Amino acid sequence: MQPLPLPKSILLRKPWEYRAVYGNGRRIRGNHLTIIYAPNGTDQNRLGISIHGIKKAVTRNRIKRIIREFFRSNRSFISPSSDIVFAVRNGFNVDSPLMIKKMIGHMVRSTSTKQSRTESL
RNA sequence: UGGAGUGGGCGGAUGAUCGCUGUCCCAAAGGGAUGGAGGAAAGUCCGGACUCCGCAGGACAGGAUGGUUCGUAACGCGAACCGGAGAAACCCCGGGAAAGUGCCACAGAAAAGAUACCGCCAUGAUCUGUUAUGGUAAGGGUGAAAUGGUAAGGUAAGAGCUUACCGCUUUCAUGGCGACAUGAAAGGCAUGGCAAACCCCAUCCGGAGCAAGACCAAAUAGGGAAACAUUCCACAUCACAGAUGUGGUGAAGGGCGGUCCGUCCAAGUUUUCGGGUAGGUUGCAAGAGGUGUUGGGCGACCGACAUCCCAGAUAAAUGAUCAUCCCCCUGCAAAGGGGACAGAAUCCGGCUUAUAGCCCGCUCCAGUCC
RNA sequence: GUCCCCAUCGUCUAGCCAGGUCCAGGACACCGGCCUUUCACGCCGGCAACACGAGUUCAAAUCUCGUUGGGGACG
Numbered sequence: 194m195q196p197l198p199l200p201k202s203i204l205l206r207k208p209w210e211y212r213a214v215y216g217n218g219r220r221i222r223g224n225h226l227t228i229i230y231a232p233n234g235t236d237q238n239r240l241g242i243s244i245h246g247i248k249k250a251v252t253r254n255r256i257k258r259i260i261r262e263f264f265r266s267n268r269s270f271i272s273p274s275s276d277i278v279f280a281v282r283n284g285f286n287v288d289s290p291l292m293i294k295k296m297i298g299h300m301v302r303s304t305s306t307k308q309s310r311t312e313s314l
Numbered sequence: 315u316g317g318a319g320u321g322g323g324c325g326g327a328u329g330a331u332c333g334c335u336g337u338c339c340c341a342a343a344g345g346g347a348u349g350g351a352g353g354a355a356a357g358u359c360c361g362g363a364c365u366c367c368g369c370a371g372g373a374c375a376g377g378a379u380g381g382u383u384c385g386u387a388a389c390g391c392g393a394a395c396c397g398g399a400g401a402a403a404c405c406c407c408g409g410g411a412a413a414g415u416g417c418c419a420c421a422g423a424a425a426a427g428a429u430a431c432c433g434c435c436a437u438g439a440u441c442u443g444u445u446a447u448g449g450u451a452a453g454g455g456u457g458a459a460a461u462g463g464u465a466a467g468g469u470a471a472g473a474g475c476u477u478a479c480c481g482c483u484u485u486c487a488u489g490g491c492g493a494c495a496u497g498a499a500a501g502g503c504a505u506g507g508c509a510a511a512c513c514c515c516a517u518c519c520g521g522a523g524c525a526a527g528a529c530c531a532a533a534u535a536g537g538g539a540a541a542c543a544u545u546c547c548a549c550a551u552c553a554c555a556g557a558u559g560u561g562g563u564g565a566a567g568g569g570c571g572g573u574c575c576g577u578c579c580a581a582g583u584u585u586u587c588g589g590g591u592a593g594g595u596u597g598c599a600a601g602a603g604g605u606g607u608u609g610g611g612c613g614a615c616c617g618a619c620a621u622c623c624c625a626g627a628u629a630a631a632u633g634a635u636c637a638u639c640c641c642c643c644u645g646c647a648a649a650g651g652g653g654a655c656a657g658a659a660u661c662c663g664g665c666u667u668a669u670a671g672c673c674c675g676c677u678c679c680a681g682u683c684c
Numbered sequence: 685g686u687c688c689c690c691a692u693c694g695u696c697u698a699g700c701c702a703g704g705u706c707c708a709g710g711a712c713a714c715c716g717g718c719c720u721u722u723c724a725c726g727c728c729g730g731c732a733a734c735a736c737g738a739g740u741u742c743a744a745a746u747c748u749c750g751u752u753g754g755g756g757a758c759g
Binding site for chain 2: 197198199200201204205206207208210211241242243249250251253254255258259261262265266289290291
């Protein structure tokens with residue numbers, strides 16, 4: 194394994210940063226999960242996580258850690274460098290990084306094919 | 315052996331790689347060392363520490379607690395004991411209803427110092443079916459609850475009317491720090507229930523809470539002050555609306571307009587001051603601390619000595635993968651699946667609630683054998 | 685994080701403080717009937733709820749404790 198650090202400088206932390214992504218971003222919808230991303234002009238992706246409606250602190254922390262772990266190992270899964278927000282809603286029951294990797298891979302692939310189709314048309 | 319009750323403990327382990335984070339060291343990027351969730355971190359139900367505000371002293375109001383004695387910084391917590399209830403252990407309950415007010419639906423005669431529905435008894439009347447008056451509260455009936463209980467005597471029938479025992483009340487004696495227990499005497503029954511109804515008694519409590527509080531401090535708007543500017547200011551004169559003269563200062567912004575003039579609009583510009591927002595620093599972790607030995611105490615707990623430092627994040631760190639082992643389930647095996655409840659946010663002592671599985675101790679009941 | 689409040693038919697609510705006549709009342713909605721040529725209006729009837737679990741009490745929507753859910757204040 195090569196080192197894949199995840200410092201705090203590439204995490205979204207302030208409310209206005211999240212608002213900017215929500216305002217200008219494109220959305221990919223999944224099962225109780227929406228990925229919103231907007232190009233940020235830097236040379237790397239930045240990560241934000243928003244969890245709604247999950248009351249147990251244990252599950253909330255678990256989801257946050259899994260998403261961070263996925264992002265750490267797949268830093269550039271969206272091609273132009275963007276600010277990416279994972280918006281999780283109640284009912285999200287993914288419990289391992291492998292599951293989320295499959296899920297997000299599926300989501301990204303379907304949207305990219307759709308985009309390429311629309312572009313070809 | 316089976317069942318029941320109750321108390322305590324554990325809450326998967328080790329290693330590797332990649333990440334996050336606190337502290338320390340080398341220090342220019344960066345590197346190294348070391349630490350990194352719980353018994354409930356939860357609910358926020360109590361009690362404190364800490365911080366700010368308030369405060370002569372006292373009383374009232376309001377709130378909380380409620381057998382006794384200890385323990386504790388304190389508590390609504392804990393320990394031991396007392397009483398009640400109860401096959402047993404255990405669990406549970408705990409001031410006052412003979413200070414006052416209030417309530418006790420329906421049913422019932424009557425729901426608290428008032429009385430008699432069915433009854434029982436006596437006397438009178440009588441058409442022999444009953445009826446009037448009086449006595450009585452043993453029995454029946456109502457109800458969640460009915461005016462001491464049982465037995466004997468007694469009586470017209472009955473009744474603490476009398477007696478014995480039990481209960482109750484009062485007084486005394488003995489034991490105990492005390493709650494209370496035991497014994498004796500007297501009274502002759504007075505005292506229904508509800509205080510998680512108002513209330514009375516005793517004790518305790520000032521209010522807010524780390525988003526407390528302290529410090530540093532952008533941008534924008536607004537506030538105070540000063541300077542400058544505005545057909546302005548100061549002084550003098552006049553016929554006092556205003557004009558003139560002298561001196562000072564300065565001719566700045568926007569709209570109409572080709573430009574000047576003109577006209578309309580706005581009140582500004584600069585400096586500085588303090589409050590203070592975003593943001594940052596601090597409070598912020600050595601403590602009513604843990605562990606071991608030992609002394610005191612029935613125990614909760616307290617003392618002495620030694621030793622250890624054991625999370626401090628801030629859109630908020632403790633994670634992922636792999637390997638080996640442990641426990642449980644399925645399976646002949648190989649193998650597969652699973653390992654609860656749950657995540658620190660100023661810190662402690664409790665309570666309550668959630669919790670797969672496992673381990674240990676004590677008590678009671680039943681059965682079998684000796 | 686700290687501190688508060690609330691929960692009753694499908695909806696809005698009364699009753700709770702002072703427990704009993706409450707298997708819980710009213711309005712709108714819904715269903716059925718009457719009226720009308722029909723609809724509406726009106727009249728009559730029906731359906732339907734005390735968040736959950738313990739406790740106190742003879743008796744709990746009401747009093748006490750806990751749980752769950754919902755909402756609010758503090759930067």
